[in-house]
Amino acid sequence: MSSKPLKRIHLAAHFPGVNNTTVWSDPAAGSHIDFDSYVHFARTAERAKFDFLFLAEGLRLREQGGQLYDLDVVGRPDTFTVLAALAAVTEHLGLTGTINSTFNEPYEVARQFASLDHLSEGRAAWNVVTSWDAFTGENFRRGGFLPREDRYSRAQEFLATATELFDSWDGTEIVADPAAGTFLRDARAGAFAHRGRHFDIEGRFNVPRSPQGRPVFFQAGDSDEGREFAASTADAIFGRYGTLDEGRAFYADVKGRLATYGRTHEQLKILPAATFVLGDTDAEAHELAHEVRRLQVSGQTAIKYLEHVWNRDLSSYDPDGPLPEVDPEAGENTIALGRASVRQFSDPLATAREWRELARAKNLSIRELVIATTARQTFVGSASTVAASINDLVQADAADGFVLVPHLTPGGLDAFADTVVPLLQERGVFRADYEGSTLRDHLGLAVPGGQAGARPAGRRAAAS
Amino acid sequence: MSTLHLAVALDGTGRHPASWREPGARPGELFTARYWADVVAEAEAGLLDFVTFEDGLALQSSSPVAPDDRTDRVRGRLDAVLTAARVAPLTRHIGLVPTVTATHTEPFHVSKAIATLDHVSKGRAGLLVRVSGLPYEARHFGRRSFPVPVGELTEEATDHVEVVRRLWDSWEDDAEIRDVATGRFVDRAKLHHIDFEGPHFSVRGPSITPRPPQGQPLVTAPSGVLHGSADLLYVTPRDADEARSAVARAAGGPAHVFGDLTVFLDEDGPAAAGRLARLDELAGGPYDDDAATFTGTPAQLADLLQDWREAGLSGFRLRPGTIADDLPAITRALVPELRRRGAFRPGYGAGTLRGLLGLDRPGNRYSDRPAA
Numbered sequence: 001m002s003s004k005p006l007k008r009i010h011l012a013a014h015f016p017g018v019n020n021t022t023v024w025s026d027p028a029a030g031s032h033i034d035f036d037s038y039v040h041f042a043r044t045a046e047r048a049k050f051d052f053l054f055l056a057e058g059l060r061l062r063e064q065g066g067q068l069y070d071l072d073v074v075g076r077p078d079t080f081t082v083l084a085a086l087a088a089v090t091e092h093l094g095l096t097g098t099i100n101s102t103f104n105e106p107y108e109v110a111r112q113f114a115s116l117d118h119l120s121e122g123r124a125a126w127n128v129v130t131s132w133d134a135f136t137g138e139n140f141r142r143g144g145f146l147p148r149e150d151r152y153s154r155a156q157e158f159l160a161t162a163t164e165l166f167d168s169w170d171g172t173e174i175v176a177d178p179a180a181g182t183f184l185r186d187a188r189a190g191a192f193a194h195r196g197r198h199f200d201i202e203g204r205f206n207v208p209r210s211p212q213g214r215p216v217f218f219q220a221g222d223s224d225e226g227r228e229f230a231a232s233t234a235d236a237i238f239g240r241y242g243t244l245d246e247g248r249a250f251y252a253d254v255k256g257r258l259a260t261y262g263r264t265h266e267q268l269k270i271l272p273a274a275t276f277v278l279g280d281t282d283a284e285a286h287e288l289a290h291e292v293r294r295l296q297v298s299g300q301t302a303i304k305y306l307e308h309v310w311n312r313d314l315s316s317y318d319p320d321g322p323l324p325e326v327d328p329e330a331g332e333n334t335i336a337l338g339r340a341s342v343r344q345f346s347d348p349l350a351t352a353r354e355w356r357e358l359a360r361a362k363n364l365s366i367r368e369l370v371i372a373t374t375a376r377q378t379f380v381g382s383a384s385t386v387a388a389s390i391n392d393l394v395q396a397d398a399a400d401g402f403v404l405v406p407h408l409t410p411g412g413l414d415a416f417a418d419t420v421v422p423l424l425q426e427r428g429v430f431r432a433d434y435e436g437s438t439l440r441d442h443l444g445l446a447v448p449g450g451q452a453g454a455r456p457a458g459r460r461a462a463a464s
Numbered sequence: 465m466s467t468l469h470l471a472v473a474l475d476g477t478g479r480h481p482a483s484w485r486e487p488g489a490r491p492g493e494l495f496t497a498r499y500w501a502d503v504v505a506e507a508e509a510g511l512l513d514f515v516t517f518e519d520g521l522a523l524q525s526s527s528p529v530a531p532d533d534r535t536d537r538v539r540g541r542l543d544a545v546l547t548a549a550r551v552a553p554l555t556r557h558i559g560l561v562p563t564v565t566a567t568h569t570e571p572f573h574v575s576k577a578i579a580t581l582d583h584v585s586k587g588r589a590g591l592l593v594r595v596s597g598l599p600y601e602a603r604h605f606g607r608r609s610f611p612v613p614v615g616e617l618t619e620e621a622t623d624h625v626e627v628v629r630r631l632w633d634s635w636e637d638d639a640e641i642r643d644v645a646t647g648r649f650v651d652r653a654k655l656h657h658i659d660f661e662g663p664h665f666s667v668r669g670p671s672i673t674p675r676p677p678q679g680q681p682l683v684t685a686p687s688g689v690l691h692g693s694a695d696l697l698y699v700t701p702r703d704a705d706e707a708r709s710a711v712a713r714a715a716g717g718p719a720h721v722f723g724d725l726t727v728f729l730d731e732d733g734p735a736a737a738g739r740l741a742r743l744d745e746l747a748g749g750p751y752d753d754d755a756a757t758f759t760g761t762p763a764q765l766a767d768l769l770q771d772w773r774e775a776g777l778s779g780f781r782l783r784p785g786t787i788a789d790d791l792p793a794i795t796r797a798l799v800p801e802l803r804r805r806g807a808f809r810p811g812y813g814a815g816t817l818r819g820l821l822g823l824d825r826p827g828n829r830y831s832d833r834p835a836a
Contacts, residue, residue, distance in 0.1 A: 024642060024649055025642070025644045033583060033673075033674055034583065035553070035583055035584045035586075039553075058672045059572070059672065060668075060672065061655065061670060061672060067652060068650070068652040068655055068670075070648045070649055070650045070651070070652045071647055071648065071649060072649060073649055074640070074649050074650045074655075075635070075640070075650070075672055075673060075674045076672050076673065077576070077579070077580040077583055077584075077673055078573075078576040078577045078579070078580035078673060080545070080546060080549075080577065081545060081546070081549045081576075081577050081580035081581055081584060082549075082580060082584065084545075084546040084547075084549035084550045085549040085550065085552050085553055085584040087497065087550055088497070088501075088550055088551070088552070088553040088554050089553050103570065103572075103573075104570075104573070105568070105605050105607075107521065107604040107605060108521065108568070108569065108605075111521070111543055112543050112546060115542040115543035115546045115547070116543075116546055118495045118496065118497075118542055119497045119542065119546055119547065119550040120497075121496075121497070138666070138667070138668040139572045139667050139668055139669065140570050140572060140667070141570060141664060141665050141666075141667075169540075174492070174495075174540070176484070176491040176492040178484065178485035178486075178487075178489070178491065181485060181536045181746065182535055182536065183484060183491065183535060183536060183537055183538055183539060184534075184535040184539055185535070186535070187533040187534070187535050188533065189523075189539065189540075190523055190539075190540070199606060200606045201603060201604055201605065201606040202603055202604075203522065203523075203531070203600055203601075203603050203604045204522065204523040204531045204600075205523075206520070206521070206522060206523040206524075206539075206540055206541055207495075207540060207541070207542060207543075208495055208540045210495075298647050300647050301647075
């Protein structure tokens, strides 16, 4: 048997957000808006030596059947603002935020990320997502103009344009020499010009090069285009973890695409989202996991979920009864707006048929069917079982690590930090302490660009 | 003698273009959080009502038409909202008022960012609305051809603020109900589409961010940038008479009218003037600003502020010529002098920025609307 050295695991934490995995009815559930919740969550992640905290974004409240959706957590704070504030109460933790490339402009987003990277001393990361729906566009002056087929081309050009802006300063321009009267070495610092299909802009970028050169780029998305985009551009990719085989296939596929772009396996980290339920024993954890699933999928939630596939009002159905005999409404899905999950059902008739068969075979009610077919907890068991599972999956090249999504705000990470992390540290597969100060350090990524490790003059002065 | 309010304008190392060359100016640290944390901590130690953070979406330039390619002045800035958010957890009392450019930004983004700054600072957020008619700034966005008439910019900014304000109100304060019995997290009857329609924006709403602690964070703007709608206006009188007419012009509008003043302070009055002269020499020309420039002692400045306060201004936004020298002169000499005279409050009495300025928490335009 070969003695391949053990891979180091990367761990991150997703602040629980707007989805039915967040159990808000638990007596221990706190605010998802108060800054104190973010402080608790971030400090726990940092205590556990996690690579980063991840914060999603929303740009329109979800609606279903023509009404605002009221069953899950509703509402979020602004991603950039929370991350900048968290930089004040943490020292090492990476700060990753989803920012949409459809309803923003490259100049503004690039300067926000460059600012965040300065203000956090090199801990900023950007999860680039796109949106094309007119529903979200109704909150923006751009409207909903983006054709679906332009989704990745705009995202790609957005990222390329932002990169040109980040690279418009090489990190050596600021000399700030009062005696000589020279603030800038280069009169043309920040000069850029981009002419493309989506953006035609030129001028001077007004944030000097940040500690990481540019923020770490994350990408989500499982389509062929999405994988290619990630392989060409991203530093890390979020995914969904299904089974060991699916994980390994995804991992091999995406890492296999890197060579085309002259990149190595180490230059792209694959970090699927994962949920977990811990117990003192495996049996206790499984029991608890079952309870959590019941809380996550109420009868009403199950009906609403079914409506995504049926594309029609099913409110008259009993969640504890059988699946509807009526077929899904054909055509464009308009019942649920602002929900990404709707789009995963490309053939609703086939899905309905499949679900009816499954429900009949196992004698499942609507609610039980939804619980059985929607994502379950990735890791369930005692701390040692969960630590072993995570390690096994990483060593088997099903992932480079995981982005953990607890079901409780803000204390959902506490037990993981206290019990699972020490076991991973004992095995020598997770850091005992931070070994660097930037997120690139944590992820083992180099600073991009010609001036490797270049820092603005001020930072050198401040460090000396 | 009535009391007055004090704010300080933060911009790089100070208002004077050569201020970065002064001893203690820390020009090499302008892009670090520590610099901003230190400066805001100094302002808070002086019990000031709030600080404003200058910002723009272009590199600073001494020319109104193009980047000036100068290498002898501070160039580059961090995003003001993020800088304010970064210092919020490190401060407890002082108001944080970042500049936001209404011309090129989305009101939906601005609304949730300032609401979040208010959540993060527990009720100390405001914004300073700026418009930009600079063609070279517009080219960073590439969407519209510039120049556009000033009137159009102010109309757009006025609509921008209207959208921002409606979004702040789009959640009633008690919209989040967490009703376990019915499974409802929010009461959707307390969330409101804002349905704003105008030539520059149409925004449906509601916000994604719940109503901020202050209900409506403080909207501030230089005189002339907005039509109505600001809680606080900055004006730039040259003397008490101009202050009086500026206040008269604003009558019936904002709750506060603050006078902007650039200040060079020293316990030795001629030394302050000497410093300005020295900085002018380094800059290669006399300092010129839209606001009046004061040189003298903190006591002399206190006289002037009291005089202009009597003329009707409710407070002042001082622009330190050099932050390293003039900010401590404000916090450690001017403020104690004003307090000795009973013209400035002895401590932070209120927990929110609106509270500090004696403003109530406003009602909600949707929930407080009379039934149709």
